[in-house]
Amino acid sequence: MPIPVVAFLPVTSKVAAPALFTRLFGLIFPHFPNEWHMVVGLLAASSMILGNLIAVTQISMKRMLAYPSISQIGYIMIGVLAADPENGYASMITYTFIYILMNLGTFARITSFGLRTGTDNIRDYAGLYMKDPVLTFSPVLRSPSLGGIPPPSGFFGKLYLFWHGWKAGSYPSVLVALVTSVISIYYYLKIIKLMFTGKNGRSDVSTTYIRNSLVSPSISKSSIEIAMIIRALASILSGILIDPIIGITRNTLFQMNYINFMFPNFFFLLGNLSPLPECILVFSLITVILIDLSNKGRNTILLYRISLISVSIGAVVLLCQWVIQIQSVSIVSENYWISNFSYIFRFFLLICSPLSILLSVDYIRCSKTALAEFLFFLLTASSGGMVPRWANDLVTLYVALELSSLSSRFLSGHTKKDIRSNEATTKFLLMGGASSSFLLYGFSPLHGISGGQLQLDKTASVLPLSQYLVVIHTAIAFILAGTAFKLSLVPFHQWTPDVYEGVR
Template sequence: MNLLCTMNSIDPPFFFHHGNSLILPECSIILGLITIVIVDLISKGKDTLLLHRISLTSLVTSIVLLFCQWETKSVSIAYGSPQINTFNNIFRLLLLICPLLSVLSSIDYVRCTKTALTEFSLFISTAGLGGMFPCRADDSITIFVALECLSLSSYLLSGYTKRDIRSNEATMKFLLMGGASSSILAYGFSLLYGLSGGNIQLDDIVAGLVSTQMYHSIGISISITCIVVGMGFKPPLVPFHQSPTPVVAFFSVASKVAAPASSTRLFGITFSYPSGEWHIALGILATSSMISGNLIAVTQTSMKRMLAYSPISQIGYIIIGILAADPENGYASMITYTFIHIFMNLGTFSGITLFGLRTGTDNIRYYAGLYMKDPVLTFSPVLCLLSLGGIPPLAGFFGKLYLFWHGWKAGLYPSVPIAPITSVISIYYYLKIIKLMFTEKNDKSTIHIEDRLVSSSTSNSKSSIEIAMIVCVPASTSSGTSIDPIIGITKNTLFQI
């Protein structure tokens, strides 16, 4: 009887705890990665369609598992480990949507250009996996390691087309910038560790800083500066536009989800007491991003480059929601706009990818008269560009309006007035492209659009980009009546970070 009581008192194995089962979405991605490697070794890279299906299946399975295990209260996986709550789950969902739509819209590109499919699937899924962990990390080491997983996968993904000189150049510059930012971020975390008395848990760091009375020291200011600078360079800003178009599309959205999620947890918990310092630092970063991103994008002659610089300004808008620091309104507006931004950007990039496959170029001047040649191909970029610019009654307009309004109510007077001004600048270069598509006449420099996807292997998956467009366009262009339920759900469930 004593033995039976002892056996009943023994905890079940680690993986069968309720909290531990909540990491099954991440386990599904890992299982998919292992399966891709095994199938690639067996088929010697010949069955590309099967590899795509495995990648898509693992991502869809992860989303289904996430919905099945959605938690509205904080659940700890293990002692001292990341916690699961609604805030985490929302960003985990967004980070699963990014690789899912990116893989879906890249099938034609990878098979037409005959680039390495296995590496592409592995790196893009690993980057998404790395971005999911900072969303719920409760200690500085996990945040740093997870961000490095995202960054290293991004470095490799940007240069997976090894024979492309421009892609190699992007990888080298990307690696140097990422290495510098990692060093600065590690130094900021090490200062926190020392000033808090040797703590790595975010809550323990706060308690340690209070007990050591170091909250208002010069060391904290240096730590905040290093962390803001390090995390500010983590999103791949430039020169990732030199990478293949599907890679640029993934970078333009994935980092814009992972960075706000980790920044919100880090600054909202660790630096909640000296809020003035990190508010000023993030405010300067947001303003600089909005101004520089739009001004550089205006001068671009390549659609891919323009849409690579445009998200720099978009991350500035998203930071306004972080600065509002209000779970009910500020965070809800940030999440809502981030959700819309994923579909706006990927919908536009889907059209650019298809245009590039058919013409072999992404130069803006070759889009002249596109509506006369291919109205269907014109449809997706035009609507998504209008939504990106914030033209009413599209979803982008209401997302920006909701974000800017709550930023203004939170007292962000230096940053919020700059946001609509820079948004008007973006409308200028978006409308310039749309005008070119509809009104400009063909000249001798305009090449004829012809379908270059002629092989039988490619034609079987030719509809993948169109499927991505069908998913992205309605989600990014729905009116304000459709965006209200998203805001309501976010505000009703988002009560903690």
């Protein structure tokens, strides 16, 4: 699986699945708080412990990053468990935003190093600073943020998240998160030390891979270098401006905008045009395929420009809708519920897409793989991942999740001629199919018990009055298992390291 795909996949899952959690379980969990909060807390704690402990033992950079991605979702779940829409969800959203910047930047470094050396072994990073200072100082700025060392934004994001989790009474989860964060600092600093100390502890000796690698091109000529610098600066700036970011997140979640009352007709029109960003992505992916067919894959620059411009336009449109419409509204027969949560999570995905496209430029050129297919499935996964947080019926929710998941699985098989990539894709397809089945087995009983209701809010309102509590708890268990597969929560995480390692 191409490295830009692996940079994109964990970010989309960390955005779409928490969106599903806050939307679905925010309606169901309040009726059964004691039973299921404990289960989710155990899953989160197990993910934090296992992810960080196994990461210490890894020698492959890709597998070493796979296990921290498992632990990161455990941290994010602390905000979900807080069940505090104002502070708990705001802390979760803030940390998710910071994680997006950190994760994409880390994979930009791995992409650059892999293209120049052909290896991802951690030991082969020894002495990197002598050959490529830009590639060295990027993780120096970013790894402390992933581990939670001040002053980068990761420290303040974790502090805000853990503090509100503690105030909400999630004491075991927060204590586990603190201990495992210290463990993560160890293996991140170990890599930084290796880059500067060189082979066998000698600062003047680098590995054969480093000595034979290509010299990093100037920043202005490399899309990967540009992506690395953007993410490094964004990580630093978000740390400096963390207080305004937290304040904006908390205020915009519940603040009312009086423009809505001044222009009610425009507000109604804007509400019914809320799917416009997704429509822009769909139009762009169709355009990409048509241009590729007519030019037989020759005009790659045009495909990149169309993709980047369309995603940028979608982000601008979404921001305009967000600024004007700060009030929840239902559209299309109450099948969609537009709120500030939906704007935030959709905007996160619109940030991920162009950065992942920038990562793919050099990779696609060097690997000589099909660009149009890559862009098509990436845009499809983005458009599908934007829907779950504002879907208000079971069918739309399931179809959107499957659209995003299935496109991600096709992306994972983009390098079709590589055996290990095919093996990783097969595992991803099998485990992804299992998670989809679990979700469907969970949705079906809820649909039946509620008397055929599809709307989530109406379905949830019927559950406390039902006499089929065993069936309801079984359905919730299936939904939780299916979501845990997509999130890579322990013990549903087995596919994640293998898929990461299958990157070629």
